[in-house]
Amino acid sequence: MKKTRKPQLAVIGAGPAGLGAALAASGAGLRDVMLIERDFELGGILPQCIHDGFGSIVFKEVMTGPEYAQRFVEEIRRTDVEIMLNTMVLDMGPDMRITAVNDREGIVEIEPESIVLAMGCRERTRHQVMLPGFRPAGVITAGAAQRDINIEGLMPGRKIVILGSGDIGLIMARRFTLEGARVEGVYELMDHPGGITRNVVQCLRDFEIPLHLSHTVSFIHGRKRVEAVTVAEVDADLKPRKETERFVPCDTLCLSVGLIPENELSKHAGIQLDPVTAGPFVDERMETTVDGIFACGNVVNVFDLVDYVTHSAQVAGRGAAEYVLQGRKRQSPVKVVAGRNVKYVVPQFVSDLNRDVDFYFRVEHPERAVTARILADGKPLAGKKHKMVRPPEMLKQTTEALDVSTGEKTRELTVEVIPGGE
Amino acid sequence: MTPAGLPESAQVVVIGAGVSGCSIARELTKYTPDIVIIDRESDVADATTKANNAEVHSGIGEKIGTLKAKLNVRGNALYDDFVSGLGVDFRRQGLLIVITPRTLPEEVAARMPRSVHDFVLKQVMPRLIMLNARRKGIPGLRMVSRAEVYRMEPHVTRSAVAGVFDPTYGMVAPYKLTIALAEHSVMNGARVFLNTEVSGVNVKDGRVLGVTTNRGDIRAPIVVNAAGVFADEVADMAGAGGFRIHPRKGASLLFDREETREYVHSSVSEFRVRGKTKAHSKGGGAMPTLEGNLQLGPTAIETDDKFDTSISAEEIQEIFDRFYYLLPDFPRSAMISAFSGIRAPTEEEDFIIGPSEAARGFVNVAGIQSPGLASAPAIVEMVMVFLHDLGVPRQPRSDFDPVRPAPPRFAELSNEERDRLIAGDPRYGHVICRCEQVTEAEVVNAAHGIIPATTMDGVKRRTRTGMGRCQGGFCGYRVAQILAREMGVPVTDMTKDGDGSWVFTTGKKTIAV
Ligand SMILES: Cc1cc2nc3c(=O)[nH]c(=O)nc-3n(C[C@H](O)[C@H](O)[C@H](O)COP(=O)(O)OP(=O)(O)OC[C@H]3O[C@@H](n4cnc5c(N)ncnc54)[C@H](O)[C@@H]3O)c2cc1C
Ligand SMILES: Cc1cc2nc3c(=O)[nH]c(=O)nc-3n(C[C@H](O)[C@H](O)[C@H](O)COP(=O)(O)OP(=O)(O)OC[C@H]3O[C@@H](n4cnc5c(N)ncnc54)[C@H](O)[C@@H]3O)c2cc1C
Numbered sequence: 008m009k010k011t012r013k014p015q016l017a018v019i020g021a022g023p024a025g026l027g028a029a030l031a032a033s034g035a036g037l038r039d040v041m042l043i044e045r046d047f048e049l050g051g052i053l054p055q056c057i058h059d060g061f062g063s064i065v066f067k068e069v070m071t072g073p074e075y076a077q078r079f080v081e082e083i084r085r086t087d088v089e090i091m092l093n094t095m096v097l098d099m100g101p102d103m104r105i106t107a108v109n110d111r112e113g114i115v116e117i118e119p120e121s122i123v124l125a126m127g128c129r130e131r132t133r134h135q136v137m138l139p140g141f142r143p144a145g146v147i148t149a150g151a152a153q154r155d156i157n158i159e160g161l162m163p164g165r166k167i168v169i170l171g172s173g174d175i176g177l178i179m180a181r182r183f184t185l186e187g188a189r190v191e192g193v194y195e196l197m198d199h200p201g202g203i204t205r206n207v208v209q210c211l212r213d214f215e216i217p218l219h220l221s222h223t224v225s226f227i228h229g230r231k232r233v234e235a236v237t238v239a240e241v242d243a244d245l246k247p248r249k250e251t252e253r254f255v256p257c258d259t260l261c262l263s264v265g266l267i268p269e270n271e272l273s274k275h276a277g278i279q280l281d282p283v284t285a286g287p288f289v290d291e292r293m294e295t296t297v298d299g300i301f302a303c304g305n306v307v308n309v310f311d312l313v314d315y316v317t318h319s320a321q322v323a324g325r326g327a328a329e330y331v332l333q334g335r336k337r338q339s340p341v342k343v344v345a346g347r348n349v350k351y352v353v354p355q356f357v358s359d360l361n362r363d364v365d366f367y368f369r370v371e372h373p374e375r376a377v378t379a380r381i382l383a384d385g386k387p388l389a390g391k392k393h394k395m396v397r398p399p400e401m402l403k404q405t406t407e408a409l410d411v412s413t414g415e416k417t418r419e420l421t422v423e424v425i426p427g428g429e
Numbered sequence: 430m431t432p433a434g435l436p437e438s439a440q441v442v443v444i445g446a447g448v449s450g451c452s453i454a455r456e457l458t459k460y461t462p463d464i465v466i467i468d469r470e471s472d473v474a475d476a477t478t479k480a481n482n483a484e485v486h487s488g489i490g491e492k493i494g495t496l497k498a499k500l501n502v503r504g505n506a507l508y509d510d511f512v513s514g515l516g517v518d519f520r521r522q523g524l525l526i527v528i529t530p531r532t533l534p535e536e537v538a539a540r541m542p543r544s545v546h547d548f549v550l551k552q553v554m555p556r557l558i559m560l561n562a563r564r565k566g567i568p569g570l571r572m573v574s575r576a577e578v579y580r581m582e583p584h585v586t587r588s589a590v591a592g593v594f595d596p597t598y599g600m601v602a603p604y605k606l607t608i609a610l611a612e613h614s615v616m617n618g619a620r621v622f623l624n625t626e627v628s629g630v631n632v633k634d635g636r637v638l639g640v641t642t643n644r645g646d647i648r649a650p651i652v653v654n655a656a657g658v659f660a661d662e663v664a665d666m667a668g669a670g671g672f673r674i675h676p677r678k679g680a681s682l683l684f685d686r687e688e689t690r691e692y693v694h695s696s697v698s699e700f701r702v703r704g705k706t707k708a709h710s711k712g713g714g715a716m717p718t719l720e721g722n723l724q725l726g727p728t729a730i731e732t733d734d735k736f737d738t739s740i741s742a743e744e745i746q747e748i749f750d751r752f753y754y755l756l757p758d759f760p761r762s763a764m765i766s767a768f769s770g771i772r773a774p775t776e777e778e779d780f781i782i783g784p785s786e787a788a789r790g791f792v793n794v795a796g797i798q799s800p801g802l803a804s805a806p807a808i809v810e811m812v813m814v815f816l817h818d819l820g821v822p823r824q825p826r827s828d829f830d831p832v833r834p835a836p837p838r839f840a841e842l843s844n845e846e847r848d849r850l851i852a853g854d855p856r857y858g859h860v861i862c863r864c865e866q867v868t869e870a871e872v873v874n875a876a877h878g879i880i881p882a883t884t885m886d887g888v889k890r891r892t893r894t895g896m897g898r899c900q901g902g903f904c905g906y907r908v909a910q911i912l913a914r915e916m917g918v919p920v921t922d923m924t925k926d927g928d929g930s931w932v933f934t935t936g937k938k939t940i941a942v
Pocket of ligand 1: 051126
């Protein structure tokens with residue numbers, strides 16, 4: 008019989024979220040931290056993000072994904088965190104039992120005192136956005152294409168149509184072009200780009216790649232390999248308009264149609280998920296609905312800035328340490344409501360109002376000259392003016408020790424975006 | 430293994446490595462090892478057999494008096510024996526036939542007073558189904574009250590009136606079954622030639638002499654035509670045709686197992702009487718696959734292209750609309766895959782099974798549309814009578830090996846069994862497909878199987894890589910690299926499903942087109 012491992016903390020996933028959480032927990036005094044990663048290296052998705060734009064908040068400098076990851080990798084090597092690579096967590100029960108596997112030890116049973124979930128997200132596929140047509144080779148998600156080109160050194164196609172203008176799609180339009188492929192165009196269902204403006208300029212405009220807004224792919228042609236796609240403008244219900252259909256020859260359809268937090272393990276552990284974010288409900292310490300299980304990074308909601316991922320990870324790591332070392336009990340939580348022009352807010356609950364809390368939220372639609380603010384039972388606590396807010400750009404607002412500043416028991420918090428700003 | 434060159438001769442050539450061809454070949458090897466199976470695709474089960482609903486119907490949906498009905502009922506009864514020793518799963522999960530206010534066509538219902546309509550739905554329809562089953566010799570059906578319908582399947586529409594449970598109905602993975610049948614045949618002496626297309630059947634003086642393929646000729650006194658949607662064209666090559674197959678496409682949807690496991694427990698189908706003919710329209714159903722995914726479908730659309738496995742937006746919508754009524758809360762957003770296959774109906778809408786008068790030694794197994802999978806064991810039984818008459822020995826071989834060992838499936842094992850495997854081969858500890866938890870060792874096994882996987886889809890059908898919610902986004906390049914390594918070829922040679930379906934361009938830098 009193998010011995011069950013009983014660390015103080017098990018972190019699942021070693022992307023920036025897992026790395027950040029393990030480091031913070033170790034820094035807060037946990038001596039027995041285990042970091043479990045299924046890939047052969049640390050860093051999560053970052054090693055394949057060889058473009059720049061990472062770290063402007065955390066390190067106040069602009070770096071590539073691998074550079075950003077490397078800072079944490081070097082730091083974690085200086086701690087006593089136990090790193091288990093090539094180890095996949097297969098299951099996690101409600102009793103915090105983790106079953107993992109690797110090729111050296113076989114099945115590894117772990118019963119930690121606390122857990123941080125940092126499994127990241129996965130990409131949405133063609134069938135999840137219901138793209139009709141044949142099922143040939145050559146339909147690939149943008150992240151998979153990025154991996155093929157940047158890590159494996161393999162080119163997944165030559166003549167590319169990209170569907171979806173999220174940041175990964177935009178980055179890949181440039182990447183394909185730099186590698187000698189031809190990008191026929193980027194097609195976006197909505198009437199505004201899904202990615203940030205900087206990427207639209209630097210990845211498309213600078214390379215004269217056309218961006219077709221309010222368009223979709225309405226059919227995939229080719230029995231063996233993609234031969235073409237039919238594209239069409241969409242109507243107000245986002246359905247393709249037949250009379251606008253065009254036939255675009257290509258050999259690859261690259262999809263950048265959204266990310267979904269990877270929460271199969273969370274579900275098995277009985278953690279409740281927010282239907283809007285598709286990630287666990289968390290409180291201000293990133294603790295999920297199961298005591299002792301924390302979550303951070305893209306498994307909670309799709310942060311677009313890695314810096315926010317790191318921030319959420321530090322909160323989760325410290326929260327886990329506090330849980331283990333001080334046996335902290337949760338107070339009755341206060342609900343955080345998404346108010347005017349706010350799609351969702353993380354955290355969804357606040358249990359301890361006597362501390363600073365970071366709120367992350369997204370607007371529902373673009374709006375100019377607004378104030379984003381946080382209310383406690385209708386009373387404004389903190390706010391910030393913005394020239395322009397757009398759904399792809401996540402907003403962050405910090406409040407300070409709420410109950411102290413309001414001096415009374417709060418029943419409900421609201422985050423809203425209202426007209427009137429700069 | 431697929432031998433390099435075609436043999437000069439064989440006692441029997443089977444054209445088509447679908448479930449029909451492979452089950453006939455396997456049965457033949459019980460009597461003679463000298464069997465050759467030919468298919469033009471890059472894998473066995475690579476046509477209609479890979480894209481159907483996996484149902485082993487009881488026969489309840491088939492019209493009395495047809496060959497389909499007879500072979501379906503018989504086939505179902507034989508299924509446990511048929512799959513024994515093959516190492517494939519077969520589960521009799523039963524079918525719940527639900528009677529709803531839509532069961533009778535509107536024009537019929539409109540002519541009845543409400544109380545009569547209620548009576549007909551509640552009392553008459555279930556008994557009609559029971560009677561129908563009794564006349565066809567289908568055992569075990571029982572009537573189910575409205576309350577029991579909900580107890581059995583809580584997600585069924587609140588408008589349900591009554592139901593009938595059909596317990597012998599089951600499910601089997603059709604491509605796994607067919608791969609197992611082909612491998613079992615090879616273990617017992619048969620040879621399988623893939624990427625090999627039959628272009629002619631050689632007949633002289635009313636006797637079959639063999640076949641002509643793109644890779645040469647094979648002499649054979651007996652040729653079995655199990656060419657699926659192309660069986661009419663192959664029959665014409667022998668002058669043994671005279672029937673036409675009109676392809677009919679069917680699409681189905683698959684949902685994420687994590688979200689739909691136990692959504693339904695048995696298969697569930699709404700009973701609807703068709704307007705004019707009053708025949709039971711099968712109309713498909715909601716089925717839990719053996720792996721636990723919810724499957725909805727299929728549609729039925731006439732097409733003039735025997736390769737048209739596309740799915741239109743309208744078809745997806747049609748399935749959604751149909752099942753919103755029966756299962757109002759099915760998790761639409763959990764859809765992970767859609768696929769379609771081509772049925773092979775003849776004008777008469779029945780199987781055509783039998784020896785040709787024009788070319789002695791040529792046997793048609795044609796028009797094998799649904800329920801071809803369910804009927805397979807009975808089709809075999811029927812065909813063997815003709816094949817023995819044509820000269821296949823009647824004496825069973827004493828050296829027939831009845832067991833085809835199935836490679837281990839990591840995801841289905843206990844932790845103790847997994848540990849044992851990993852101790853012997855560490856590649857069982859390397860999970861490469863995260864959604865379906867497939868290990869490197871399983872891909873290696875697939876690459877070196879009796880019928881080796883040579884394509885990404887071949888690996889997928891054998892191991893389930895890429896069949897989960899991420900649809901291969903995570904494991905695609907890993908599978909390609911492992912398969913290429915095991916085949917000893919560059920990874921840029923990998924295809925999804927045979928010639929033309931390349932996965933990577935050769936060389937990283939390419940020239941702008
Ligand atoms: C394809 C893609 C491209 C992106 N490109 C950019 C970009 O260009 N710029 C940007 O700012 N952001 C980008 N992002 C967002 C980026 O994911 C985040 O900035 C950040 O990497 C998220 O960190 P994370 O640690 O939460 O997740 P990840 O970096 O995804 O790390 C999750 C880790 O968990 C591991 N894991 C998951 N499940 C298990 C398990 N069961 N057992 C063991 N290990 C497991 C995974 O292997 C992975 O290493 C991209 C995201 C994706 C998916
Ligand atoms: C949508 C759909 C759902 C269905 N659901 C069910 C179900 O739930 N239950 C059920 O019982 N049945 C079902 N069926 C029917 C079932 O799939 C078929 O009856 C069965 O797969 C037919 O198998 P086959 O071997 O006869 O044909 P196929 O699987 O089509 O095999 C024929 C083979 O012949 C090969 N071939 C053709 N011409 C040549 C040539 N010239 N040279 C070499 N090779 C050639 C082809 O490549 C092919 O591999 C369904 C069918 C469809 C389309």
